[in-house]
Amino acid sequence: MLGRSGMGEKAAMSKMERVKAALAGEPVDLVPISFWGHNYLKEWTPQGLAEAMLEFQQKYDWDYMKVNPRASYFVEDWGCKFQPSGDPYMSPTSIDYAVKSTQDWARLEVLDPQKGVLAEHLYALQLISEGLRGEVPFVQTVFSPLTIADYLVGRQNESLLTYLREDPQSLHQGLAVIAETYAKYVQLCLERGVSGIFFAISGWASRDLLTEEEYAEFGLRYDLKVLTAIHDGAFFNILHICGNNIYFDLLASYPVQVINWTVALPGNPSLREGLHRTDKAVMGGVDQNTTLKDGASDEVAAEVCGAIEQTQGLRLFLAPGCSISPQVPETNLRAARRARDNFGAGKC
Secondary structure (H helix, E strand, O other), X not given: OOOOOOOOOOOOOOHHHHHHHHHOOOOOOOOOEOOOEOOOXXXXXXXXXXXXXXXXXXXXXXXXXXXXXXXXXXXXXXXXXXXXXXXXXXXXXXXXXXXXXXXXHHHOOOOOOOOHHHHHHHHHHHHHHHHHOOOOOEEEEEEOHHHHHHHHOOOOHHHXXXXXXXXXXXXXXXXXHHHHHHHHHHHHHHHOOOOEEEEEEEXXXXXOOOOHHHHHHHHHHHHHHHHOOOOOOOOOOEEXXXXXXXXXXXHOOOXXXXXXXXXXXXOOOOHHHHHHHOOOEEEEEEOOOOHHHHOOHHHHHHHHHHHHXXXXXXXXEEEEOOOEOOOOOHHHHHHHHHHHHHHHOOOO
């Protein structure tokens, strides 16, 4: 008999058992929960990144880990340059980018992921895997080819849109190189012990930027080239759709097990709606932009309990809708974890 959360009278599960049961839509003892964010001071070396991720995991004892590499690692080997801020609360600054003209798309070459910055992040995954000892499922963040193309032009949306609409052939040439590179990279990530890939689309699968037809042409076709390179041993692949007015239904059939998005943003489905519109598990429920960062602990707890209630605790992974700010108070992270635990005990 299922309880109010769909969890019922389950014996205590290991983290791996809990995650796999949630993926299968089976009752769990507790809904899996995790949060993630940047460590702007430590993430510049493989050892520092691994240390930061493992320390965060140990501190809060999350059920799964989303590795949060520095948000520039995926373009540095193509020549993009970034300056660390030296401030724990500030992201790095872009000081140079790779694509400044049509000709630059043609100059992009398929990278060898076992060299340069990509290789450093493979080493970080190895260190994390060793630290977790097979007890915690973890996933590596890989950005979509169109997201990567945006970084290659200096994160200037208008520049990328100009290429997309006025010089599509050159952009397609660049996207093909990016997709081929990351199809190789995801396979090497899996060899380092990850449970799957966190495939992040940062804002582009949205009515605010592209028509659905444009995303199908410049986004979907290259997304699938990367995602279909992931072998069957990866059981925990997550699609992250960032932004407002997302094309949820267009992407709901992607070959992943989980979909993550910010439910509080305009035009986006609720967790309940998402659960009914896909056979995948859903991930989210806590607003990282408002409640988690600036709200009171009881407001965080209310969002956690509300997420469990609207999904009956089945096919649900409690999480933020996107990376959390380094300024999120520890009290709010602990409140989220405590609310999850209390709900499982019938006290939420």
